[in-house]
Amino acid sequence: MRELKTVILNETGLHSRPADLFVRTAKLYASRITVHNGEKRADAKNILKVLLLNVSQGEEVRIVAEGEDAVEAIGDLKTLIESDFCRVNPAVDV
Amino acid sequence: MKTTGNELRGIVASPGIATGRAFVYVKPRIPHADNRTEDPAREIRRLKAAVAESVGDLQRLTRRMQERGEDAFVHILRAQQTIAEDESVFDEVATLVREDWLPAEAAVGRVFEQYTEMFNQLRDRDYNKARSADVMDVYKRIVGKLLGLTDTELIGLDSGTIVVAEDLLPSDTAMMDFSRVAALVTERGGVTGHVAIIANTYGIPAAVGVAGVTTHASSGDRMVVDASCGEEALVLVNPDAESERHVAVRRRRLEHHARDLQQYRGMDPITRDGHRIILSANVGSTAELEPARVQGAGSVGLYRTEFLFLKAPVLPDEDAQYEAYRAAAEAFPGSFVIVRTLDVGGDKRIPGISMEQEDNPFLGNRALRLCLARPDLFRTQLRAILRAAVHGDVRIMFPMVGGVPELEEALDVLARTGAELQAEGIECRVDLPVGAMIEVPAAVWVAGELARRVSFLSIGTNDLTQYLTATDRINSAVWEYHRIFDPSLFRAMEMVVAGAHANGAWVGVCGELGGNPLAIPLLIGLGVDELSMSPRAIAEATWLLRTGTYREMQALAEEVLKQDDHRAIRSLLEQFLEKHYTGSGEGRDPQRPCESDDA
Numbered sequence: 001m002r003e004l005k006t007v008i009l010n011e012t013g014l015h016s017r018p019a020d021l022f023v024r025t026a027k028l029y030a031s032r033i034t035v036h037n038g039e040k041r042a043d044a045k046n047i048l049k050v051l052l053l054n055v056s057q058g059e060e061v062r063i064v065a066e067g068e069d070a071v072e073a074i075g076d077l078k079t080l081i082e083s084d085f086c087r088v089n090p091a092v093d094v
Numbered sequence: 095m096k097t098t099g100n101e102l103r104g105i106v107a108s109p110g111i112a113t114g115r116a117f118v119y120v121k122p123r124i125p126h127a128d129n130r131t132e133d134p135a136r137e138i139r140r141l142k143a144a145v146a147e148s149v150g151d152l153q154r155l156t157r158r159m160q161e162r163g164e165d166a167f168v169h170i171l172r173a174q175q176t177i178a179e180d181e182s183v184f185d186e187v188a189t190l191v192r193e194d195w196l197p198a199e200a201a202v203g204r205v206f207e208q209y210t211e212m213f214n215q216l217r218d219r220d221y222n223k224a225r226s227a228d229v230m231d232v233y234k235r236i237v238g239k240l241l242g243l244t245d246t247e248l249i250g251l252d253s254g255t256i257v258v259a260e261d262l263l264p265s266d267t268a269m270m271d272f273s274r275v276a277a278l279v280t281e282r283g284g285v286t287g288h289v290a291i292i293a294n295t296y297g298i299p300a301a302v303g304v305a306g307v308t309t310h311a312s313s314g315d316r317m318v319v320d321a322s323c324g325e326e327a328l329v330l331v332n333p334d335a336e337s338e339r340h341v342a343v344r345r346r347r348l349e350h351h352a353r354d355l356q357q358y359r360g361m362d363p364i365t366r367d368g369h370r371i372i373l374s375a376n377v378g379s380t381a382e383l384e385p386a387r388v389q390g391a392g393s394v395g396l397y398r399t400e401f402l403f404l405k406a407p408v409l410p411d412e413d414a415q416y417e418a419y420r421a422a423a424e425a426f427p428g429s430f431v432i433v434r435t436l437d438v439g440g441d442k443r444i445p446g447i448s449m450e451q452e453d454n455p456f457l458g459n460r461a462l463r464l465c466l467a468r469p470d471l472f473r474t475q476l477r478a479i480l481r482a483a484v485h486g487d488v489r490i491m492f493p494m495v496g497g498v499p500e501l502e503e504a505l506d507v508l509a510r511t512g513a514e515l516q517a518e519g520i521e522c523r524v525d526l527p528v529g530a531m532i533e534v535p536a537a538v539w540v541a542g543e544l545a546r547r548v549s550f551l552s553i554g555t556n557d558l559t560q561y562l563t564a565t566d567r568i569n570s571a572v573w574e575y576h577r578i579f580d581p582s583l584f585r586a587m588e589m590v591v592a593g594a595h596a597n598g599a600w601v602g603v604c605g606e607l608g609g610n611p612l613a614i615p616l617l618i619g620l621g622v623d624e625l626s627m628s629p630r631a632i633a634e635a636t637w638l639l640r641t642g643t644y645r646e647m648q649a650l651a652e653e654v655l656k657q658d659d660h661r662a663i664r665s666l667l668e669q670f671l672e673k674h675y676t677g678s679g680e681g682r683d684p685q686r687p688c689e690s691d692d693a
Contacts, residue, residue, distance in 0.1 A: 011411075015225065016169065016170075016173055016225065017169045017172075017173065019173070020169070020172055020173040020176050023176055024176060043182065045181075045182075046180055046182045046183075047173070047176045047177050047180050048177065048180060048183060048209050048229065049182070051213070051225050052209075052212055052213065052216070054216045054217065093172070094172075
């Protein structure tokens, strides 16, 4: 199991385009990935659940991945979030 | 005119003649969940196919928007695709089909309604309203496929398409490629609704209130829209050769008239006896600025800011708005650009702004009222305008001022916003001229008192007519009562002009009437100082001005103010044009196409 705690700095939070890129990146991996925002959590591969987490700018999220490719998945999502959703895995159409 | 075949009549919302192929736009309706299926496995197969087709559509649309460089739409469509592909949503729907024996349509409906409900309950409602609109769009697309509907979107039209619909809302037309649209025809909608505004903006003929057109016409039918003469539009479905020839002759004549008028573009807008008028353009985006200048507009009399909000996937922030207003200021150096603060509500709803469902939205929380209730929205916009004002002669206009209290409140917010920018050390101009729109009848009687507090008044004839005559302007059932030449309107204008001039303010007209050739001499005769109109009406307005005299127009206004019936007013206006604008005159007189028989 791998875990990442990070703050969403993007202006629109984890919404619309960032949420879309986040979910499509998560879907590249076989691991079970969940996003936690305080008490609430969502399956990182379910766009509606991620949107309903309603993560705003400046909020901290915890991302947990379980599975064989958990390390790669967390690394990829970290790059995505920390680059302000600019560095996207090439397998995801932008 | 003699015509045969399938002939329908409606109201001209934007003038012109077009021939093309019909595209009957269908909006899927939410199906009732009261029936049950006997074959859940079959329903799940149908569901799978519908989802796959929807995803395919979205991919195709994404490519098209990429080609057009519409990045904002690309992002929306990509997000919608991710929603459509979501496996857990699919599983939820499939479970409902299996366990509750629901048909696929109803199961999709139930699941998506739950989600939109959840979005609507989140905090930060504006933001999530837009997301819930995305979810609804995906849902409608999948349901449309399940119901076997085609033609459920206005993207990817063939060129020369005549778009036929029950009604078109801003959300329907946001992604429409206007360069491929030959005309718009709707069953509902009025002469001053959304369809009229966008059609005039893009110079596309439009007929509204055409009862039965969505049932009489099918996609692919040949269609003729003749909106060239007066207020009645003629729509022909699969016309015979003779009527098509007839229309072709009229169309050539109209084009000839338009060509003749082009010589007046950019000429000084002054009457033969030396009375000068300001001719301005109504615009709604940065893309419309250059065409407006080319058409001869000297200034922008109405910048409709709501379109900035409509096109963006998220509410445009202060910087995005600042850039847009700055572009307008810089496109018209040495002349003014009047930015109207957000005018939403009524028939204009914006996905990113949550509005309560109201029984009477036109009498509800709209325009300035909404802005005063939403200081966050209002302040952001005012800050952007004050910052842009550094780059030119930017002015502010508040829509739907009903009286002194809300005008004072708006002016107070404006002053505080200016002080706030200055305290932050941000470059801005705080002394810019401010105006109030006169569109609520109550404002007519206090026009002088309003004028004392501002630099100008601008009469919004669309809404003022709607409120004076108590007719919902998008309800074609009451069209005959929505009289655009109603005596009350011109008597109201007389009061507004008197009140403004007595208090040192000038008066403009920025509704559709301002660009109506029949009305222009009258408006000038009533003492209006500025007319703001669709850019393409400016050449004709210049011709009307330069060919006539102020003295004659004042006499016309005097005569009109004595009338008690809009029909009498219309015939006075028609006689005026016939008398002064045909036959010999200054320069080459373009012959007006309506005033002669078809040869």
